[in-house]
Amino acid sequence: MSLFDKWLNRDKNKGQEESIPEESQLEEFVHDKTEEDIGFSEESYEIKESVEEEENPPEEEGQEESVKEKKAFFSKLVKGLAKTRNNIMDGIDNVLKSFNKIDEELYEELEETLIMADIGVNASIKIMNGLREKVKERKINEPAALKQLLIEEITEILSKGNRDLNIQEGPAVILVIGVNGVGKTTTIGKLAHLIKKENKKVLLAAADTFRAAAIEQLEIWGNRTGVDVIRHQENSDPGAVVFDAIQAAKARKIDVLICDTAGRLHNKKNLMEELRKIFKIINKEYPEARKEVLLVLDATTGQNALQQVKLFKEVTDISGIILTKLDGTAKGGIIIAINSEMDIPIKYIGVGEGIEDLRPFNPKEFAEALFTDEE
Amino acid sequence: MAFESLSDKLQEVFKKLKGKGRLTEKDVNEALREVKLALLEADVNFKVVKSFINKIKERAVGHDVLESLTPGQQVIKIVNEELTELMGSTQSKLTFSNTPPTIYLMVGLQGSGKTTTSGKLAAQIKKMGKKPLLVACDVYRPAAIKQLQVVGSKVGVPVFSMGDATNPVDIAKAAVSYAKNNNHDLVIIDTAGRLHIDEELMNELYEIKEVTKPQEILLVVDAMTGQDAVNVAESFNEKLGIDGVILTKLDGDTRGGAALSVRAVTQKPIKYVGMGEKLEDLQPFHPDRMASRILGMGDVLSLIEKAQENFDQKKAQELEKKIRKMEFNFEDFLEQMQQVKKMGPLNQLIGMIPGMNMQKLGNVEISDKEIAHIEAIIQSMTLEERRNPEIINPSRKRRIAAGSGRDIQEVNRLIKQFEQMKKMMKQLSGMTKGKKGKFKLPFM
Known part of the structure; x- marks a missing residue:
C-alpha cells in the first residue's frame, strides 16, 4: 500500500511539473518546454491560427516556397520524435548511469524500460536475450555501451521488408484499413498530398459509408489536397463505392487510387468479411493495378495491436503498416513486438494533424530516437 | 493468456506445495510473477503493476491456505479482490446538478470515441426522461460537427453548433444559455480530440470548464490504450480535474488493462463502457467484472x-x-x-x-x-x-x-x-x- 501511495504521489508531482506551465517555474522546466512542447501545439493543429507563425507557417496557405516548406517539414520531424526520445530515454540513461557493471539486475531494469514502451513482455525478453548474446560475443563490460547494442538490436528487428510504397509505374490501388479511431482518414489526406507531390494523379474512394460524416471528412481532405473523391450515400455498400472508384480510376487514367474504409474492430466477423469482399473486388476488377494494403495503427495502442495485425492479415494481404499519433507521449513500441513476430514493414509514421505530418519510417532513426540523449 | 493458462501456471507453481499450510515468500513470488506477466500482457502500466504486486505480496505471504481451495486459487482470489478494490468497489453513476442544466464535458485524445460516446450518452439520458442538448465544440477536425449532427439526429437529440469558425469557448458559453432558454436540463459538450501535451488546446478545455462549470468532466479513453494511458489520464486530470472515465471499444478483444492504469493514477471512477457500434451500446461499468477481464478470467x-x-x-x-x-x-x-x-x-x-x-x-x-x-x-x-x-x-x-x-x-x-x-x-x-x-x- 505504502509503495503504491508513494508512487502515486511521486507521479502526481511529476505531472504537475509537466502539465501546469507557470512562468515562475524552474529553468529546467522552461528548457524542457522549448524542446518538446512548443512545436507540438502549433504543428499538430495547423488548421487553426498559429501563434508563432514565423517559425511554423500553416501549410494550407497555399503552396509556399519549397525551401520554407522543407524547413518546416524537417523541424517537424525532429520535434515529432523529440518527445518520444525524451520519454524513453530518461529511463534508459538513468538506468545505465546507475550501474557500474553489467549484471542481471541491470538487464532486468532495461527489460522494464522496454516494457514501459509497449514493446510487450515476449518481445522485450527476446530483445534482452539478443542483447545478452551480443554482450558475450563482443566481451562488453561497460553499461554505457549497452545503449548502442539495444539500438542495433531494435533496428535489426524493424528492418523488415520493402518500405517503399509499391505504386511506381501505376496504376496502383492503396487500401487503408484499421480499427476505429486510429486516424485512417487523416492519414489518407496526408498520403494523397504526398503522392500528388510526385506528380501523380490521385483519386480517393470514400468507402467508409458507416461512420457518421466520414464521407464529408474525406471530401474536406480531398479539397485540401486538390484530389477528387468518389462517394455514395451514407450506409451504402462500401464494395460498390470501391467498384465505382476503380471504374473511375480506369476512365480518368488515375495513377493511384486510395480507398478509405470504415474503422472496424478485428474481432467482428461480419465486418471483417466485408473487408475481405472489398479486397476481392479490388483484385478482381483491377488486376493490372499494383496493390498496397496499409494497416493503420495508433501508437498509443498496447498489446492489442498484435491481435489487430493478425486478424486483419487473415482477410487481406497487408503490405505495410502506418503508425499514427507519434506526436503524443506514446512510444509506439508495439511495432517492435509486431516485427519480432511478423515480417510486415512499417512504411510511414504520423506525427501530427497537419497535411505534411506523414513521414517515411526509418528503423535506425526510430531506434536511435528511442535511446538517444537530448542535447 | 486466458484464465485457464494463468490458473494452470499457478497450479503448476503450487503443486509442490501440497501439504503446506502456509505460503512462503518464495512460493508467492513465483506465483506473482505469473500474475505480473498476465497484467503486463493486459497493458496495465508497468509501475501500476509493480506497486500492485507488492501489495498482493504483503497480503499473500503467510496467509493460511484454505482447505477448500488450492493455493493457486487462493492467490487468484486475493488478486481478484485487490484488483476489484483498486478498480473501485462499487458501480459509480453519473450525477446531476441541483440547478439545471447539468453539464457534461467530454474530453480525450483523438480517436478515443468522444463524439460517438456523446451520442450514446445523450440517448441514455433521454431515456431517463430528460431533455438533453448536444454541443459541437470540435471545430478542428474536418466534418466533426457534421458527425455529431448525424449522431444527434439518430438518437433524436438536438445539436447546438455555430460552425467551425467560432471559438469553442464561445460556443460552449452560448450553448449553455441556449439550453437555459429552451428548457434543456442536460448539456453534453463534445470537444475536439487533443494531445495531453498540447498546452494551447489543454488551456482551451480549461477555459471551457471555467465558463460552463460542468457537473462532470468525463475523460473518454480507448480500452486498447497501452502503457501511455497513465500519462494521458494524469495530464487531463491535473489540468482539468476529471470526474469520471468512459472506457470505449471494449467490444474488441483487448483485455483493457488501461482501465486499471487510469483508475490507479486518477482515483476517479470509470462510469460507463462503450460496447459496440450501435448507439445503445453504452453500459454501466462493473469494477469486479473488469478485474476478471484484465486477469483473463472472462466477464463471467x-x-x-x-x-x-x-x-x-x-x-x-x-x-x-x-x-x-x-x-x-x-x-x-x-x-x-x-x-x-x-x-x-x-x-x-x-x-x-x-x-x-x-x-x-x-x-x-x-x-x-x-x-x-x-x-x-x-x-x-x-x-x-x-x-x-x-x-x-x-x-x-x-x-x-x-x-x-x-x-x-x-x-x-x-x-x-x-x-x-x-x-x-x-x-x-x-x-x-x-x-x-x-x-x-x-x-x-
Whole structure:
C-alpha cells in the first residue's frame, strides 16, 4: 500500500511539473518546454491560427516556397520524435548511469524500460536475450555501451521488408484499413498530398459509408489536397463505392487510387468479411493495378495491436503498416513486438494533424530516437 | 493468456506445495510473477503493476491456505479482490446538478470515441426522461460537427453548433444559455480530440470548464490504450480535474488493462463502457467484472447475469444432467441454441466466457447467420435422428441437406462438430465437479 501511495504521489508531482506551465517555474522546466512542447501545439493543429507563425507557417496557405516548406517539414520531424526520445530515454540513461557493471539486475531494469514502451513482455525478453548474446560475443563490460547494442538490436528487428510504397509505374490501388479511431482518414489526406507531390494523379474512394460524416471528412481532405473523391450515400455498400472508384480510376487514367474504409474492430466477423469482399473486388476488377494494403495503427495502442495485425492479415494481404499519433507521449513500441513476430514493414509514421505530418519510417532513426540523449 | 493458462501456471507453481499450510515468500513470488506477466500482457502500466504486486505480496505471504481451495486459487482470489478494490468497489453513476442544466464535458485524445460516446450518452439520458442538448465544440477536425449532427439526429437529440469558425469557448458559453432558454436540463459538450501535451488546446478545455462549470468532466479513453494511458489520464486530470472515465471499444478483444492504469493514477471512477457500434451500446461499468477481464478470467459475472435473465433454470439443470451422462443430442442442442440466442449476439457472449476468444476458437464459426443455418439443418432432421445422431447415414444426410437447403458437406461438418462438442462438454462438466477446481459456468 505504502509503495503504491508513494508512487502515486511521486507521479502526481511529476505531472504537475509537466502539465501546469507557470512562468515562475524552474529553468529546467522552461528548457524542457522549448524542446518538446512548443512545436507540438502549433504543428499538430495547423488548421487553426498559429501563434508563432514565423517559425511554423500553416501549410494550407497555399503552396509556399519549397525551401520554407522543407524547413518546416524537417523541424517537424525532429520535434515529432523529440518527445518520444525524451520519454524513453530518461529511463534508459538513468538506468545505465546507475550501474557500474553489467549484471542481471541491470538487464532486468532495461527489460522494464522496454516494457514501459509497449514493446510487450515476449518481445522485450527476446530483445534482452539478443542483447545478452551480443554482450558475450563482443566481451562488453561497460553499461554505457549497452545503449548502442539495444539500438542495433531494435533496428535489426524493424528492418523488415520493402518500405517503399509499391505504386511506381501505376496504376496502383492503396487500401487503408484499421480499427476505429486510429486516424485512417487523416492519414489518407496526408498520403494523397504526398503522392500528388510526385506528380501523380490521385483519386480517393470514400468507402467508409458507416461512420457518421466520414464521407464529408474525406471530401474536406480531398479539397485540401486538390484530389477528387468518389462517394455514395451514407450506409451504402462500401464494395460498390470501391467498384465505382476503380471504374473511375480506369476512365480518368488515375495513377493511384486510395480507398478509405470504415474503422472496424478485428474481432467482428461480419465486418471483417466485408473487408475481405472489398479486397476481392479490388483484385478482381483491377488486376493490372499494383496493390498496397496499409494497416493503420495508433501508437498509443498496447498489446492489442498484435491481435489487430493478425486478424486483419487473415482477410487481406497487408503490405505495410502506418503508425499514427507519434506526436503524443506514446512510444509506439508495439511495432517492435509486431516485427519480432511478423515480417510486415512499417512504411510511414504520423506525427501530427497537419497535411505534411506523414513521414517515411526509418528503423535506425526510430531506434536511435528511442535511446538517444537530448542535447 | 486466458484464465485457464494463468490458473494452470499457478497450479503448476503450487503443486509442490501440497501439504503446506502456509505460503512462503518464495512460493508467492513465483506465483506473482505469473500474475505480473498476465497484467503486463493486459497493458496495465508497468509501475501500476509493480506497486500492485507488492501489495498482493504483503497480503499473500503467510496467509493460511484454505482447505477448500488450492493455493493457486487462493492467490487468484486475493488478486481478484485487490484488483476489484483498486478498480473501485462499487458501480459509480453519473450525477446531476441541483440547478439545471447539468453539464457534461467530454474530453480525450483523438480517436478515443468522444463524439460517438456523446451520442450514446445523450440517448441514455433521454431515456431517463430528460431533455438533453448536444454541443459541437470540435471545430478542428474536418466534418466533426457534421458527425455529431448525424449522431444527434439518430438518437433524436438536438445539436447546438455555430460552425467551425467560432471559438469553442464561445460556443460552449452560448450553448449553455441556449439550453437555459429552451428548457434543456442536460448539456453534453463534445470537444475536439487533443494531445495531453498540447498546452494551447489543454488551456482551451480549461477555459471551457471555467465558463460552463460542468457537473462532470468525463475523460473518454480507448480500452486498447497501452502503457501511455497513465500519462494521458494524469495530464487531463491535473489540468482539468476529471470526474469520471468512459472506457470505449471494449467490444474488441483487448483485455483493457488501461482501465486499471487510469483508475490507479486518477482515483476517479470509470462510469460507463462503450460496447459496440450501435448507439445503445453504452453500459454501466462493473469494477469486479473488469478485474476478471484484465486477469483473463472472462466477464463471467455478466455472462451469469445474462444467463439468469434468459435461462429457464429447470431446463438448464436437465441439460446439465444430460451432458454429464453423455446423453446430449441434437434436440437439446437446438433448444440450447435457441436459449443462447435470447441472450444476445453470439460473438458478444463468447467474449465473456473465460478462456474463450475469437483467436482460440479459430475456425469455429459463430456468426448469427451461421447459427441460422445450423438450425435449419437440425430442423430438417427427423425426431429420431435428432435423438440418435448415430443413425444418420449418407442417404439421410442427403435428405437433410436437401431439406435445409445447405450442402451435404455442411451437414457432415455439423455432425462432426457436434460430436466434438459433446466430448468437450463432458470435459467441461467434469471440471465443474471441482476435480481441478476450475470455473463453473451457470449452464453447464
